[in-house]
Each structure stands twice: as structure tokens, then as C-alpha cells.
Amino acid sequence: xxxxxxxxxxxxxxxxxxxxxxxxxxxxxxxxxxxxxxxxxxxxxxxxxxxxxxxxxxxxxxxxxxxxxxxxxxxxxxxxxxxxxxxxxxxxxxxxxxxxxxxxxxxxxxxxxxxxxxxxxxxxxxxxxxxxxxxxxxxxxxxxxxxxxxxxxxxxxxxxxxxxxxxxxxxxxxxxxxxxxxxxxxxxxxxxxxxxxxxxxxxxxxxxxxxxxxxxxxxxxxxxxxxxxxxxxxxxxxxxxxxxxxxxxxxxxxxxxxxxxxxxxxxxxxxxxxxxxxxxxxxxxxxxxxxxxxxxxxxxxxxxxxxxxxxxxxxxxxxxxxxxxxxxxxxxxxxxxxxxxxxxxxxxxxxxxxxxxxxxxxxxxxxxxxxxxxxxxxxxxxxxxxx
Amino acid sequence: xxxxxxxxxxxxxxxxxxxxxxxxxxxxxxxxxxxxxxxxxxxxxxxxxxxxxxxxxxxxxxxxxxxxxxxxxxxxxxxxxxxxxxxxxxxxxxxxxxxxxxxxxxxxxxxxxxxxxxxxxxxxxxxxxxxxxxxxxxxxxxxxxxxxxxxxxxxxxxxxxxxxxxxxxxxxxxxxxxxxxxxxxxxxxxxxxxxxxxxxxxxxxxxxxxxxxxxxxxxxxxxxxxxxxxxxxxxxxxxxxxxxxxxxxxxxxxxxxxxxxxxxxxxxxxxxxxxxxxxxxxxxxxxxxxxxxxxxxxxxxxxxxxxxxxxxxxxxxxxxxxxxxxxxxxxxxxxxxxxxxxxxxxxxxxxxxxxxxxxxxxxxxxxxxxxxxxxxxxxxxxxxxxxxxxxxxxxxxxxxxxxxxxxxxxxxxxxxxxxxxxxxxxxxx
Numbered sequence: 001x002x003x004x005x006x007x008x009x010x011x012x013x014x015x016x017x018x019x020x021x022x023x024x025x026x027x028x029x030x031x032x033x034x035x036x037x038x039x040x041x042x043x044x045x046x047x048x049x050x051x052x053x054x055x056x057x058x059x060x061x062x063x064x065x066x067x068x069x070x071x072x073x074x075x076x077x078x079x080x081x082x083x084x085x086x087x088x089x090x091x092x093x094x095x096x097x098x099x100x101x102x103x104x105x106x107x108x109x110x111x112x113x114x115x116x117x118x119x120x121x122x123x124x125x126x127x128x129x130x131x132x133x134x135x136x137x138x139x140x141x142x143x144x145x146x147x148x149x150x151x152x153x154x155x156x157x158x159x160x161x162x163x164x165x166x167x168x169x170x171x172x173x174x175x176x177x178x179x180x181x182x183x184x185x186x187x188x189x190x191x192x193x194x195x196x197x198x199x200x201x202x203x204x205x206x207x208x209x210x211x212x213x214x215x216x217x218x219x220x221x222x223x224x225x226x227x228x229x230x231x232x233x234x235x236x237x238x239x240x241x242x243x244x245x246x247x248x249x250x251x252x253x254x255x256x257x258x259x260x261x262x263x264x265x266x267x268x269x270x271x272x273x274x275x276x277x278x279x280x281x282x283x284x285x286x287x288x289x290x291x292x293x294x295x296x297x298x299x300x301x302x303x304x305x306x307x308x309x310x311x312x313x314x315x316x317x318x319x320x321x322x323x324x325x326x327x328x329x330x331x332x333x334x335x336x337x338x339x340x341x342x343x344x345x346x347x348x349x350x351x352x353x354x355x356x357x358x359x360x361x362x363x364x365x366x367x368x369x370x371x372x373x374x375x376x377x378x379x380x381x382x383x384x385x386x387x
Numbered sequence: 388x389x390x391x392x393x394x395x396x397x398x399x400x401x402x403x404x405x406x407x408x409x410x411x412x413x414x415x416x417x418x419x420x421x422x423x424x425x426x427x428x429x430x431x432x433x434x435x436x437x438x439x440x441x442x443x444x445x446x447x448x449x450x451x452x453x454x455x456x457x458x459x460x461x462x463x464x465x466x467x468x469x470x471x472x473x474x475x476x477x478x479x480x481x482x483x484x485x486x487x488x489x490x491x492x493x494x495x496x497x498x499x500x501x502x503x504x505x506x507x508x509x510x511x512x513x514x515x516x517x518x519x520x521x522x523x524x525x526x527x528x529x530x531x532x533x534x535x536x537x538x539x540x541x542x543x544x545x546x547x548x549x550x551x552x553x554x555x556x557x558x559x560x561x562x563x564x565x566x567x568x569x570x571x572x573x574x575x576x577x578x579x580x581x582x583x584x585x586x587x588x589x590x591x592x593x594x595x596x597x598x599x600x601x602x603x604x605x606x607x608x609x610x611x612x613x614x615x616x617x618x619x620x621x622x623x624x625x626x627x628x629x630x631x632x633x634x635x636x637x638x639x640x641x642x643x644x645x646x647x648x649x650x651x652x653x654x655x656x657x658x659x660x661x662x663x664x665x666x667x668x669x670x671x672x673x674x675x676x677x678x679x680x681x682x683x684x685x686x687x688x689x690x691x692x693x694x695x696x697x698x699x700x701x702x703x704x705x706x707x708x709x710x711x712x713x714x715x716x717x718x719x720x721x722x723x724x725x726x727x728x729x730x731x732x733x734x735x736x737x738x739x740x741x742x743x744x745x746x747x748x749x750x751x752x753x754x755x756x757x758x759x760x761x762x763x764x765x766x767x768x769x770x771x772x773x774x775x776x777x778x779x780x781x782x783x784x785x786x787x788x789x790x791x792x793x794x795x796x797x798x799x800x801x802x803x804x805x806x807x808x809x810x811x812x813x814x815x816x
Binding site for chain 2: 021024025028029122124125126127130158159160161162164171172173174175176221222223224260261262289290291292293294295305310313315
């Protein structure tokens with residue numbers, strides 16, 4: 001290897017260059033710390049998770065929790081998005097329930113950005129876009145961040161070589177320690193991700209959540225995709241919903257929660273609380289390993305020549321006709337959650353939760369996601385605060 | 388042409404600029420990689436994407452810290468005289484038992500890799516320890532380095548810690564359970580073969596000048612091998628072992644801090660050494676590799692951004708069934724030029740999915756073995772570069788030449804295990 005001769009002048013030039021590059025790049029990285037702005041529908045109360053787990057107060061893990069109670073008593077349902085901030089249809093679906101829902105009976109709890117610490121950065125070498133833009137009916141534009149699967153390492157570094165799930169002793173790659181969906185049911189004295197999982201468990205227990213959704217996306221080449229994963233306690237209701245969805249032309253695989261894969265919501269919420277947990281997966285090409293050019297267009301349209309070829313090779317677990325739009329993915333989540341809400345009362349009358357105002361599958365596909373977002377109030381409408 | 392254009396063209400541009408920069412213009416590899424990354428982005432219409440270039444380098448932050456701290460540790464134990472004193476003792480004890488010495492040394496090289504999951508850690512600790520032994524006993528320098536590099540890779544893959552297997556398992560939600568036997572099957576036979584190929588023949592034939600050897604040994608023993616001298620090694624074993632074997636009880640300090648604390652404990656050995664000089668020398672030695680990793684980080688981020696990564700992965704998956712195994716044996720190590728862990732994630736996961744139906748644990752174990760060969764692949768070639776450094780060889784390509792036969796055997800063994808995965812599973816479980 002040839003060694004270049006350095007002089008004080010070359011050193012100074014390099015230092016100045018490094019300083020300039022660092023400054024410019026840092027501006028882009030720091031912009032990811034500005035939170036996304038949401039506009040809760042009338043009737044929602046805004047809380048923070050630390051109200052259920054005080055050790056989270058003042059930490060970057062303290063995520064907003066929105067609760068809307070209907071005029072009639074009924075059950076309580078949790079819709080949680082953003083466990084993995086690189087799976088955008090999950091948080092976008094939760095935002096839809098936050099901005100559109102009118103609860104008549106029971107209570108709806110919405111957490112749009114579950115691992116809010118994953119929304120402030122992107123995964124190195126994944127080349128993810130930082131933001132998604134949606135045009136609203138009034139022509140304004142709202143943006144949402146595309147984050148990382150894991151807690152920002154600034155809050156969790158260094159990762160151990162091996163992550164050991166505290167309750168089971170299960171061993172996983174060390175980076176999984178920052179994965180919220182390997183940290184459940186959480187511990188009150190663990191690291192921030194584990195305490196976040198513990199806080200979510202406390203919320204489910206104290207608010208007596210009857211039905212809890214954890215929304216996700218998966219690579220199209222992953223076997224559990226366009227699917228729901230149900231704990232034993234949720235299985236009967238889930239089976240009813242799958243049949244209903246099939247009837248509506250929305251095919252959905254139903255997978256039992258594996259007992260030997262620990263740390264995930266569908267297993268731990270079921271085992272450690274009284275709730276019925278459901279995990280939903282849609283197919284997101286922008287997080288897959290086979291994807292081609294990685295940009296906002298891929299996230300929004302799911303159009304990708306590499307996936308088209310992979311589908312022709314029979315390597316995918318979803319029908320792929322050249323696209324998997326964000327509208328389709330949000331519509332699948334939305335229709336599934338809504339069908340659960342509709343069926344919950346049939347399953348147990350006392351737990352009925354009646355919610356109006358949520359767009360249908362067809363409406364989302366026809367009008368697009370932006371059409372159902374609420375325009376930002378003027379004070380939040382500047383580019384910086386749109387986050 | 389539809390499939391090739393434009394991603395295939397971008398691939399050629401990136402590879403072409405790298406080759407031009409590194410070989411024609413003789414630029415440092417790190418600079419050539421960075422230029423290739425920038426060229427790819429410019430050609431694809433992304434300009435100079437500063438954020439992506441910087442973000443890509445962060446993929447190797449932990450690796451860089453481990454490399455720098457491990458090298459400081461190695462230089463420290465060298466400065467206090469421990470390396471030579473241990474080598475002299477081993478030569479006196481075991482030189483009459485060449486077979487035992489060959490096998491024992493390979494196993495010794497593997498141990499830090501088995502505990503940490505890092506081939507760099509293995510090369511720079513026990514690799515550095517055994518290098519003088521082998522060289523004094525007549526094993527040529529290049530073969531010594533090759534044996535250290537191969538042993539370190541087998542150590543990285545052997546249980547209990549195998550990070551590529553964990554990464555592949557994580558990609559398909561498979562817990563890291565039941566891997567110990569398959570990983571031993573993957574690595575131990577190859578370690579034995581490597582010892583017999585690269586170390587044993589020269590040890591057996593060694594007929595050195597006894598008087599000269601005795602003189603050399605006395606020189607090496609000028610630092611008395613007291614228990615106190617072993618303190619840095621002991622501290623390192625306790626820190627690394629504690630994290631591995633007492634999880635939940637032992638604080639997770641991370642490998643870089645473990646290495647630095649172990650190096651600092653050398654102050655308690657009673658030997659005089661200069662911390663600043665040692666650290667400066669270590670960083671100087673590792674700077675080119677750290678630069679290469681930065682360049683590779685930019686390269687892979689731009690590959691992902693402009694679609695070259697997907698083009699490469701799907702092209703490998705598109706190989707006809709009979710060529711799939713050839714694709715695995717070649718593309719996994721080749722992609723390891725970026726990093727063995729990156730190869731496990733980007734290609735290992737799709738390959739294990741393509742092989743669903745066979746026993747996934749056996750398949751993932753074998754894929755991790757083949758991915759481990761990435762640590763021999765230039766320009767990163769972490770195992771090859773550091774093995775060359777510990778024997779004082781400047782051109783690591785000369786070391787890699789001696790790794791070719793064991794590496795081919797490794798890839799063939801990995802493929803054989805995949806092909807016979809059902810049979811292997813029946814025997815092991």
C-alpha cells in the first residue's frame with residue numbers, strides 16, 4: 001500500500017475538509033431529531049408513557065400515548081405503530097386512527113411512534129430516505145420520518161456481542177438488544193429499550209387493554225408477510241377476522257405465535273398480561289434485502305425491478321405485480337384493525353369498541369393516504385416543524 | 388439488457404473507478420473506495436451525497452474501535468516482553484511433539500475468536516502470541532501468517548459466539564439455539580486440516596542449529612516469565628469470558644474497553660513501557676485498515692442507494708439451481724470484501740431463504756462458515772492484513788496466496804454440509 005507523504009499544509013487542508021463535511025452531514029443527521037407533528041382528532045387526550053412507567057420520564061424513550069373514550073362503556077383497544085420505524089405503514093396506520101377516529105363505545109389507545117428512539121436516525125449502509133412526503137386534499141404537504149429498526153445507538157451504545165433475553169435466556173445477535181420487538185415484556189431496571197417495553201406492558205395492564213395491535217412490515221421475501229400472528233388467547237377472534245377479510249378480498253395468513261421465539265409482542269403480551277395480542281405484517285420492499293434503488297419513491301410505491309425479477313424466480317411470499325404501494329399496505333393494516341374492532345363485540349359484547357371515521361380499504365386505495373390526513377395548524381406548517 | 392441497465396453499468400463504473408484508483412493511480416485503497424462510491428453516486432444522478440457517504444462509514448464504527456484497541460493490547464504485551472517469553476516457553480516444552488504443537492496452536496489461535504466472534508481479536512491476541520513460536524521452529528513467515536488467518540476465521544465461526552450465524556438467524560427470526568454442534572462440525576475438521584497443511588510439515592522437518600536456537604531462546608527469555616507478567620492476558624480473559632459466560636451478571640463493557648483495560652493492567656506487571664508511544668504506534672499501524680473500512684462503508688451505502696446491491700443479490704439468486712451452490716461458494720466470500728458480517732446479512736439471509744426445506748440451523752451454520760471467508764477478501768481482508776502485520780510481512784497478498792487451498796477446502800466443506808444438511812441434522816440431533 002502506498003503511503004502518501006503528509007505535510008502540515010495537507011493536514012490543515014484535510015482538517016478543514018473534514019470539518020466542512022462533518023458540519024454539513026451533521027445538519028442532516030440532527031434534523032432527524034425534530035419530532036413528527038400529528039393532529040389528534042377531537043376527543044383524544046394526550047399522555048406520555050412515563051405516566052405508566054415513571055422511570056421513563058425525561059428520557060428519549062418517553063413516547064406520546066393518545067386515548068379517546070367513547071360516550072358508552074366498552075372494551076379498550078391499543079393500536080401501536082412504530083415499533084420498527086423503518087416499517088412506515090405501521091406508524092402511518094396508527095396516525096390514521098389518531099387523526100380520523102371518532103370513538104362511540106369503549107376506548108381507543110393509540111401509540112404512533114412506539115420506539116420513538118428509532119425515529120431519530122437511519123441504519124448505516126441501508127441508504128434509507130429520511131422523510132416521506134404526502135400531499136393532502138388541500139394541496140399542503142405533510143412529512144413523516146423514515147427511521148431505523150433499532151433504538152438510536154446514541155441511547156444504547158455499545159451493543160453487546162450477544163443479546164440475552166432476560167426472561168428466557170434466549171441468545172440473539174447483540175444488535176437485537178436495541179430492537180423493541182425482542183425486548184418484551186421488558187424489565188424496570190434494564191436499558192432504555194427494555195424499560196420502554198416494560199412501560200408498554202404497564203400501560204396494557206393498568207389500562208386493562210382487551211385487544212392490542214402491534215403493527216409491522218416485513219420484506220416480501222420473508223415467510224411471515226401479509227400475515228397476522230396471534231397468541232393462543234387471540235387465535236379464535238383472529239380466525240374469525242381472517243375469514244371476514246378473505247370474504248372482503250383481502251387475503252391474510254394466520255400464524256400462531258411461536259412459543260420458542262421470545263421477546264416479541266404476540267408472545268410476551270399474551271403471556272405476561274391479560275390482553276389479546278395481534279401482530280400484523282405487510283410487505284415492504286424498501287426494507288428488503290433484494291431491493292434495488294433505495295429512495296422515497298420505493299417506500300411509497302414499492303415499485304422495484306429487483307423484486308419483480310425475484311417474484312418471477314419464485315423467491316417471494318407475497319403476490320407481487322411490480323408494486324406494493326404505501327396505500328395498499330396502510331389499507332391492509334387499517335382494514336384488519338377495523339375488522340377486529342367490528343368483530344370484538346360479537347366475540348364478547350361487554351368489550352365492544354365502536355369507532356367511526358376510519359377510511360375503508362377501497363377509499364385508501366382510491367384516494368391515497370394523504371387525502372385522509374388533517375392539514376397542520378398554521379404554527380406547525382413551517383418546513384422545520386413538519387419534521 | 389433490461390436487467391443489466393442501468394444497475395449493471397453502475398456496478399462497472401464503481402468497480403472500474405476502484406481498480407483504476409487502487410492499481411493504476413496507486414492511491415491508498417481507502418481513497419480509491421471513496422472515489423468509487425462518489426463516482427457511483429454521481430453517475431446515478433445523486434450528486435455527492437454527503438449524508439450517505441458519512442452514514443455509511445458508521446457501519447464500521449464498532450469494528451474500527453475493536454481494531455484500534457486490540458492493536459494497542461497486542462503492542463502492549465509485546466512491549467512488556469510477554470510475547471517472546473511465552474513463545475520461548477512453548478518452544479522448550481513442545482518442540483519435540485510437532486503434531487500436538489500444530490493442533491494445539493491452531494486451537495489456541497481460535498479461542499479468542501470463539502469467545503468474541505471476531506477474527507481480528509484472535510489474530511491480534513493469540514495469533515501474535517504463537518507467531519514467534521512457529522517462525523523460530525522453522526515454519527515460513529507466510530505460512531505462519533496464513534495459519535493464523537485461517538485459525539482466526541475458524542475461531543470466529545466456532546461456537547459459542549458466531550456473529551454471522553446470529554445475523555443470518557436474526558433475518559429469519561431463528562433464535563441462536565442448537566448451533567454449537569453444527570458449528571463445531573463446520574470448523575474443527577478444517578482447523579485440523581489447516582494445521583496439518585500449513586504448520587505440521589515444517590515443524591516435523593525442523594532441524595535447526597541447536598546452539599543458535601538456544602541462544603535465541605535465551606534472548607527471548609530476558610524477561611522472566613513470571614505469573615505477574617500474564618496479568619494483561621488474565622484481565623482480558625476475565626473481561627471477555629465474563630461477558631460471554633456470565634451474561635446478565637457481568638457488565639457489558641464492550642470489546643474495545645476490555646482490550647484497553649487489559650492493556651492498562653500491564654502497568655501492574657512491573658515492566659516499563661510507554662503508553663503514549665504504544666498507542667500511537669498501534670493507531671499508526673491500523674490506520675490504513677480503518678481507512679479502508681471507512682471507504683468500504685461509503686461504497687456499500689452508495690451501492691444500496693443506487694440499486695447495485697439489489698442487482699448483485701438478485702443476480703446471485705437468479706442462478707440456475709445447479710449453479711446456486713457455486714453462487715453461494717463464490718458470492719458470499721466475494722461480498723465479504725465489504726465485510727463478513729455484511730455478506731451474512733445481505734446474501735446469507737436470502738440464501739437461507741432460498742434453501743428453506745433443509746435444516747435451517749445446519750444451513751445457516753454452513754453459510755456463516757463460507758461468509759467467514761470474507762475476512763480474507765481484499766480490500767478489507769481483516770484476517771489476512773493483521774496476520775501479515777503480526778509476522779512483519781508488508782504485502783498481505785503474499786499471505787493470502789497461502790490461504791487459497793484452506794479457503795477452497797472451507798468453501799467446499801461448507802457446501803458439502805449444506806448439501807447433506809438433512810443427513811447431518813439426523814446425525815447431530
